[in-house]
Amino acid sequence: MRNKIMNITKTVVELPLEDYKADRETNLRILSALEDLKLLQGPQFLSRKEFMQKCRIASTKFHTLVKAGKMVTRKVGRMVYVPAGEVNKFFNGEFE
Numbered sequence: 001m002r003n004k005i006m007n008i009t010k011t012v013v014e015l016p017l018e019d020y021k022a023d024r025e026t027n028l029r030i031l032s033a034l035e036d037l038k039l040l041q042g043p044q045f046l047s048r049k050e051f052m053q054k055c056r057i058a059s060t061k062f063h064t065l066v067k068a069g070k071m072v073t074r075k076v077g078r079m080v081y082v083p084a085g086e087v088n089k090f091f092n093g094e095f096e
Contacts, residue, residue: 044083046086048079
């Protein structure tokens with residue numbers, strides 16, 4: 001297999017200060033909107049109970065998966081949390 005050589009070209013553009021500030025403000029608004037979208041996608045962690053409800057499993061099955069080391073959990077105090085991505089793994093059959 002041949003190595004591909006990438007040519008990188010850098011371009012410098014001069015902008016008036018007002019245009020730069022306007023572009024910067026627009027970029028900051030876009031960035032803020034993207035961050036808001038991440039918040040709208042849902043929580044990054046689910047409680048143990050929420051996970052079991054979404055996956056429709058009983059606590060016995062939940063504890064079996066945790067004990068077998070097939071899923072990741074985080075314990076904060078008495079609460080057990082599961083990364084939201086574990087729901088997809090469960091339905092993709094990655095826990096079997």
